Amino acid sequence: MKKMYTIIALTFAITLCKAQIPNPALIGYWHNWSDVNAPYIQLDGIDNRYNVIEVAFAVPTSSSNMTMVFTPVVVSQSVFITKVQTLQSQGKKVLISIGGANASIDLTTTTNTNAFVNSMTTIINTYGFDGIDIDIENGNSILITGGTISAPTNTAQINLISAIKQIMVNYRATHTQKLLLTMAPETAYVQGGQSSFGNIWGGYLPIINGLRDSIDVLQVQLYNSGSMYGIDRNVYTQGTVDFIIAMTEAVIQGFNTSGGMFAGLPASKVAVGLPACASAAGGGFVDTANVKSAINYLRGTGPRPGSYILNQIGGYPTLRGMMTWSVNWDAVNTCATIYQYAANYQNIFGTTPGCSITSGLSTTPSTNSAVLSWSNTGAVSYNLQYKLNSASLWITISSATNSYTLTGLNTCSAYTFRVQSVCSSTSSAYSSAASFTTTGCPVTYCTSYGTNTSKEYINKITLGTINNTSGNNNGYGNYTGLSTNLTGNTTVNITLSPGYIGSSRKEAWDVYIDYNRNGSFNDNGEKVVTTTGQGTLIKPFTVPASAMNGSTRMRVQMKYNVHASGPCVSYTYGEVEDYNVFIGGNVFKILTDTSANEFKIPAADNSSFISIYPNPFSLQTTIAFNEEQRNTTIIIVDVNGKEIRSINFSGKQLTIEKGDMKAGIYFVQTIDQQKRICYKKIIVQ
Numbered sequence: 136m137k138k139m140y141t142i143i144a145l146t147f148a149i150t151l152c153k154a155q156i157p158n159p160a161l162i163g164y165w166h167n168w169s170d171v172n173a174p175y176i177q178l179d180g181i182d183n184r185y186n187v188i189e190v191a192f193a194v195p196t197s198s199s200n201m202t203m204v205f206t207p208v209v210v211s212q213s214v215f216i217t218k219v220q221t222l223q224s225q226g227k228k229v230l231i232s233i234g235g236a237n238a239s240i241d242l243t244t245t246t247n248t249n250a251f252v253n254s255m256t257t258i259i260n261t262y263g264f265d266g267i268d269i270d271i272e273n274g275n276s277i278l279i280t281g282g283t284i285s286a287p288t289n290t291a292q293i294n295l296i297s298a299i300k301q302i303m304v305n306y307r308a309t310h311t312q313k314l315l316l317t318m319a320p321e322t323a324y325v326q327g328g329q330s331s332f333g334n335i336w337g338g339y340l341p342i343i344n345g346l347r348d349s350i351d352v353l354q355v356q357l358y359n360s361g362s363m364y365g366i367d368r369n370v371y372t373q374g375t376v377d378f379i380i381a382m383t384e385a386v387i388q389g390f391n392t393s394g395g396m397f398a399g400l401p402a403s404k405v406a407v408g409l410p411a412c413a414s415a416a417g418g419g420f421v422d423t424a425n426v427k428s429a430i431n432y433l434r435g436t437g438p439r440p441g442s443y444i445l446n447q448i449g450g451y452p453t454l455r456g457m458m459t460w461s462v463n464w465d466a467v468n469t470c471a472t473i474y475q476y477a478a479n480y481q482n483i484f485g486t487t488p489g490c491s492i493t494s495g496l497s498t499t500p501s502t503n504s505a506v507l508s509w510s511n512t513g514a515v516s517y518n519l520q521y522k523l524n525s526a527s528l529w530i531t532i533s534s535a536t537n538s539y540t541l542t543g544l545n546t547c548s549a550y551t552f553r554v555q556s557v558c559s560s561t562s563s564a565y566s567s568a569a570s571f572t573t574t575g576c577p578v579t580y581c582t583s584y585g586t587n588t589s590k591e592y593i594n595k596i597t598l599g600t601i602n603n604t605s606g607n608n609n610g611y612g613n614y615t616g617l618s619t620n621l622t623g624n625t626t627v628n629i630t631l632s633p634g635y636i637g638s639s640r641k642e643a644w645d646v647y648i649d650y651n652r653n654g655s656f657n658d659n660g661e662k663v664v665t666t667t668g669q670g671t672l673i674k675p676f677t678v679p680a681s682a683m684n685g686s687t688r689m690r691v692q693m694k695y696n697v698h699a700s701g702p703c704v705s706y707t708y709g710e711v712e713d714y715n716v717f718i719g720g721n722v723f724k725i726l727t728d729t730s731a732n733e734f735k736i737p738a739a740d741n742s743s744f745i746s747i748y749p750n751p752f753s754l755q756t757t758i759a760f761n762e763e764q765r766n767t768t769i770i771i772v773d774v775n776g777k778e779i780r781s782i783n784f785s786g787k788q789l790t791i792e793k794g795d796m797k798a799g800i801y802f803v804q805t806i807d808q809q810k811r812i813c814y815k816k817i818i819v820q
Contacts, residue, residue: 156228156315156351157186159484160456161477162406164189164232164270164319166463167208172414173463174749175209177757177788178218178229181462183491183513184477187228187352188462189268189317192235193258201240201247203254205231205262209746211761212261219263225491230315231255231264234271241275242294252298256305259314266315266351267302269342271295277324277338283395284328287341296345303349317352318343319408319458322360322373326385329364332394340397353400354408354458357382358419365443366390373419377441379429383407383454388446402451407433408458412471415464423479430454430483456484468754477513493517493537493554496569497789499782502546505571507554508538508790512563514556520565521552533557538790547576572783578654580688581703584611585710591642592710593693594634599627601714607634611711615688618715624680629664632671633693642709643667643698644674647690648716650682651768651806656690656702665698681804682718683770684778689714719778745805751818758789758803768806771817773799793819 163185169175181188193205207215219229233255234240242248255267271277275291282288299316306314320339328337343353360373365381366388372378389399407430410416421429431437435450457480459465465476472478491512499506507519519539520529532539544550549572556563585592592607599619605612621627631644646664647656656662663676692699695708746759758769769782769789779796782789796819805813 156317156455157226158403158455159480160187160352160406161185161480161484162187162189162317162352162354162456162458163411163462163465163477164191164458164460166461167191167205169209169748169750170463171749171751172469173461173467174752176463176466177210177495177759178215179221179494180510181222182466182474182477182511183225184474184481185462186226187230187317188222189230189232189270189319190264191232191461192238192270193231193233193255194235194238195240195251198239198241199247201242201251201254203233203251203258205258209748210759214761216262221494223263223265228265228315229263230266230268230317231258231262232268232270232319234269234273236272238271239274240271240277240295241291242298243275243291245294248294248298252301252305255298255302259302259306260309266317267299268317268319269299270319272321277320277342278335279333279338279341279394282341284337284340284344284392284397285395287345289341292338292341296342299346300349313349315351316346316349317354318350319354319356321356322363322382325355326363326365326382326390328392328394328397329366329385329390332392337392337394337397340392340394343400344397347398347400350400350404352404352406352455352458353386354406355382355386356408356419356460358408358410358416358460360419366446367443369443371443374421375441376421376425376429376432377443378419379407379409379421379426380433380441380443380445383433384445384447384451387451401453403453403455405451406455406458408460409476411459411461411465411476412467414470415460423475423482426479427483430457456480474513491556492563493556493566495786495788496552496554496566497784497786498552498569498571499780499784499789499791500544500571500573502573502575503544504540504542505544505550505573506538506540506792507552507571509554509566511537512556514558514563516557518555518557518562518565519552520555521550524549524551524570538792544573546573548573569786571785574781574783578649578652578688580649580654580656580690580713582611582705583690583692583699583703583711584705585694585708586610586705587707588710590636590708591640591693591695592634592636593632593691593712595630595632596691596712596714597630597632598689598714598716603712603714605712607636608710608712610709613713615713615715618686618717620717620719621678621682623678623682623718626675626677628673628675630671630673631664631666631691631693639669641667641669641696643694643696644672645692645694645698645702646674646676647692647702648678648682649687649689650679650718652683652685652687656688662702667696667698678718681806683768683804683806684719684772686715686717689716745813745815747803747815747817751820753793753820755790755792756817758791758805760787763787770804771796772802772804 193203196202276295280289303314324339362372371381387399413420428440493509495510517534519532553565553568555565595604601619765785771780803815
């Protein structure tokens with residue numbers, strides 16, 4: 136009995152310590168950058184069918200310093216870590232890929248090797264990655280300089296093998312489980328060893344051999360390749376079913392080289408690596424039908440689609456899955472159907488993604504409608520529920536996509552909505568609820584007035600086209616029917632003329648303009664004039680570039696001798712008058728360099744507060760804040776200052792649809808509740 140307990144305990148320990156790549160696996164590389172043709176997408180916004188995400192890339196500090204660096208773009212480190220954890224909570228694996236097409240790795244020296252090990256260990260632990268991917272495409276560490284597959288002589292190559300082993304030891308010591316390891320060499324470095332063994336040819340074979348017990352998936356890039364030998368000694372060309380089948384069987388069966396025999400890997404450790412669409416690679420794209428027929432033949436579930444005949448009858452049913460460069464390319468509709476590669480994987484392997492709960496709920500409300508959007512979980516459809524905040528019953532609508540436009544809503548009304556993912560055989564729980572308020576609410580202002588005008592009153596106000604001789608209004612005059620145009624970043628003069636009954640006296644004047652149109656005069660910079668004196672006074676003020684376009688309220692206070700204590704008070708001796716001003720036209724023309732990405736406004740711009748991607752865009756773009764927002768105002772204007780959209784937003788991420796915006800340059804202004812102002816330029820294609 137004691138022996139049985141020992142065996143059970145040991146089995147449990149082995150299970151606990153062994154991390155697992157999902158089976159089958161859809162492995163996708165994710166760009167840590169934004170590209171016009173394959174734009175940045177949020178890590179947790181990747182199609183749900185991808186269950187292994189390779190984050191590209193960790194790279195060396197320089198060609199001579201192998202201290203590896205990785206810094207998230209678009210989002211902060213803390214936000215990125217949260218997104219990694221979100222994917223992991225869904226059972227997905229997130230690995231950091233090393234190298235890429237442009238980085239060169241050289242571990243010839245002990246200094247560089249130690250720097251590589253220490254920095255990669257730090258990156259893995261900092262971001263909580265599940266593993267590493269070796270996608271080194273340049274440098275001495277992947278070159279054959281002599282020796283054999285089992286006994287290489289290249290110091291840089293030997294050090295790379297030992298460095299990866301040490302990183303895995305470090306990880307196990309901290310996390311008590313195995314660090315996942317994948318590799319994505321180009322064909323020349325693997326199958327190319329059949330034609331020659333030296334320099335790049337077969338360069339990965341000693342590395343694969345030295346780490347074969349640790350490798351979870353080998354995913355050779357079957358693209359940007361040219362032609363290669365199969366194990367039948369025939370030459371096969373990339374972009375064909377025969378190339379996919381021949382190159383895949385080669386790494387499973389193994390092959391002979393002048394550097395010795397390369398023993399293949401189990402099919403369960405091999406994935407087929409292909410570009411997501413034709414534009415994703417310089418060559419090697421294969422259409423979905425041929426990919427399916429090739430992999431079906433490889434797995435023993437379909438007929439032979441070409442001339443290559445598998446060495447093993449019945450194929451390889453345990454083939455691990457598929458890899459692609461990249462999820463970003465798979466997400467665009469400019470060179471293929473959106474997520475065409477992921478859909479083909481699902482069609483081939485017959486997998487159904489987990490039914491994940493939606494997140495990232497956002498709204499773009501208008502007077503009687505609202506555009507609602509949420510994260511794409513890969514569900515078959517979505518159930519959208521919404522209701523007035525005052526109502527008790529939900530209204531349920533089915534949506535085929537992760538966006539829906541509600542119509543027929545009440546003006547100036549608060550609503551709540553939530554979303555449920557509907558999958559082929561199950562449904563998720565509903566998401567956390569989000570709220571929005573339709574526009575069209577009247578702006579109301581506080582009252583202010585004088586209680587005694589027996590000695591002085593406001594007689595005349597002149598500003599732009601306002602030239603109003605009002606006389607005594609017994610403490611308050613409402614002249615909001617009078618309006619003048621004001622232009623941002625422009626200085627104007629206002630003329631303040633008192634009227635006296637009896638001798639003249641010293642008057643204190645305060646002028647307020649509600650620049651952000653929120654019904655308050657108490658925001659920073661909204662007291663535009665404060666002055667004292669006898670008789671008529673002419674005072675300049677500058678309309679800030681941060682002022683919102685449109686009609687808004689101006690308040691003029693005059694009080695005997697000393698200033699009123701605020702814009703919303705009553706007082707003895709004096710008078711108050713309200714006017715309308717229209718701010719528009721050139722408010723956003725302060726950007727004189729249209730090649731710049733941001734406005735240059737000293738002490739006012741918080742442009743690092745948000746990120747906008749992709750930019751330029753043709754269908755939709757995303758505004759991402761670095762912290763949660765509540766009732767933040769977002770305004771989009773064209774180059775003439777015309778307001779295109781005005782949005783009240785709560786959340787962290789908002790999707791902006793192109794809609795009726797024509798191709799050209801636009802500007803985005805955001806103002807949050809802390810009155811932080813941000814300006815960004817966007818380009819619609």
